[in-house]
Amino acid sequence: MITNMAIRNIITRRSFRSMPKSSSIAIYLPQFPNPNSRAFSEIPACHHRGLVSLSALFRRYGFPPTEFPDFLKKNEFLGNSSPSEIEKSFKILLSLKPSQDFLVSIVSGCPRVLQLDFLEKWRLGVKQLGVYNITSAAIRNVLDISMRFEVSPNDVYRRVECLKGLGISEEIISKVLEAVPMVVMWKEDEIRATVDFFMGVGIQRREIDRVFGLFPEVLAFGVDNRLKPLVDEFEDLGFSLSEIRREVLRDPKVLGLENGELSQCLEMLRSLKCRVVIKQNIFLDGEFRAAYKVKLRVDCLRKHGLTYRDAFTVVWKEPRVILYEIEDIQKKIEFLVHQMKFDVQCLVEVPEYLGVNFDKQIIPRFNVIQYLQSNDGLGDEVGLRNLVKLSRLRFYNMYVKPYPECEKIYGRFAGDVAIRTRHPVGMWKLFKPQQHPQSGEDIKNIKSYMESLP
Structure with a gap:
């Protein structure tokens, strides 16, 4: 138990650590509202002192x-x-987690925990859980649920012991209490049913700890109404249990798919019309992974304002977006909206924007157009279609070559760099018929043949 002196030292050290060196104590200490001010005008005078x-x-x-x-x-x-x-x-809250941030956070989010009768039950409750590395967020969630639903420390202790008995480590239990605090109210049979489901798929007990650690929210999914129908859908698509196990261990968030999502993504992939090399790279890790990548890209586009149908259309028209990382896609969209000042809906008309290289094509072309517009070098506004879909040579001839100052801005054709044509110089020589030297006898035969003609 932390003593009063220790708690006082925590608060004092934190206050002086955050104090600006150039400020005096009188300036740093916050000034509370005057009890006679307007803020306290609605409170009876007899309560002012308290x-x-x-x-x-x-x-x-x-x-x-x-x-x-x-x-x-x-x-x-x-x-x-x-x-x-x-x-x-x-003092009881600080004894649970000696952190001022924790104290302010939990009291601000759930003021009811300040009831002394409630906290007296938890004076040793958190330590009795046996989760020694429990995070502040986990403690806050447990106290909040316990306060709102009148859950006793003994009930929470039994749920934690159930998780430990199933092989879940203390670190993962802390993550579970952060993400799914309602687990402290579930029946132990419900928790065991989820673990038994994973073992039925082929995931070993020692591997379940990894699944819950990477995706603790899966504990909130019902086995009969969510997880089993999802696995049945995977099997109907032709994936074996070993493939399903491999993908779940690779990224347990695949279990967050809604029923029918993977089927729709896989159907779209099988109907792609693109270059063979692109399609081969998309399916490099198998159909399951490729379909899940489509789902993640669609979610990314929807998060930035596109509808589900438009997002699917963009990915289908520009399948190269599947090969880009989510961070790269987000960077392109943010640049499109905030720097280029285009609406995100333009991606439906020009999905090629997401398929071209950001540093080698988008940035140099935008810099050239921006420079010309700032110097009144362009009469008409350049749309996203011209900015992206023009070939390198045509863009150079239209917007760079007439303006020598744009050579350095564009960079690709700066200086004495030669512009390559479609085929290397001298390619025609490879198709020239082979010539053989003529002997003296061949010449005589030709002459005699020509003389014999009428």
């Missing part, structure tokens, strides 16, 4: 002073609590 004590207490523990009046209005029960009771609650 409110001043509360505000000083909250300030001492690191809460923003200017937000205290509104915080008090939203949580009137604090006015009925004495400062000494609230300070005891603060």
Whole structure:
């Protein structure tokens, strides 16, 4: 248990660490609203003294002073609590996790945890869980769920012991409590059913820890109404259990697919009309991985404002986008919207924008057009289609060659670099008929033949 002196040292060290070196203490300490100010005008005068004590207490523990009046209005029960009771609650919370950020976060998000009767039950509760590296977010979630649904520390302890008994490590249990805190209210049979499902797919018990660590939200999925139908769909598409196991271990988030999503993505891939080399690269890791990549790219486009149908259309028209990483796609879209000032809907008309190289094609061409527009070198506005779909040589002849100052901006054809034609010089020589030297006898035969003609 952390002593009062230790808690006081935590708060004092944090305050002085964040203090600007050039500021004096009088300037750094926040000024609380005057009790006679307008902020306290709606509170009876008999409570002013207690409110001043509360505000000083909250300030001492690191809460923003200017937000205290509104915080008090939203949580009137604090006015009925004495400062000494609230300070005891603060000390219990700090004993659970000696961090001022944790204290401010949990009290701001769930003020009801300051009830002393509730926290007294949890004075040793978190330590009894046996999760020694438990994070602040996990503790906050557990206390919040326990407060709202009246879950006792013993109930939480039994759920944690159930997870440990199934082979889940303490680090992964902490992640589960962060992502799926409602697990503390589930029946133990429901938790075991999820683990049994994974073992039925072929995932070993030691591998389940990895699945929950990378995708803890999977615990919230029902086995009968979500996971089993999803695996049945994978098998109907022709994937074996070994392939499904391999993909789940590779990225457990494939279990977050909705029923029918992978089928639609795979159907679209099989109907692609593109160069053979692109299609081969798309299916390099198998059909399952390729279809899942399509799903991730569609989700990325939808996140930036496209509809589901438009996102699918963009990926189908420009399959090279499947070969780019999600981060590269996001960078292109952000540049399109924020720098080039085009609407994201333009991708439906010009999906090729996502398939070209960002550094070698998009940036140099945009820099040239931007320079010409800033110097009134262009009469008409250049659309995204011309910016992307023009060939390198044609773009150079139209926008770079007439303006010598754009040579360095464009970079690709700067200086004495020669422009390559479609075929290398001298290619025609490879198709010239082979010549054989003529002997003297051949010449005599030709002459005699010619003389014999009438």
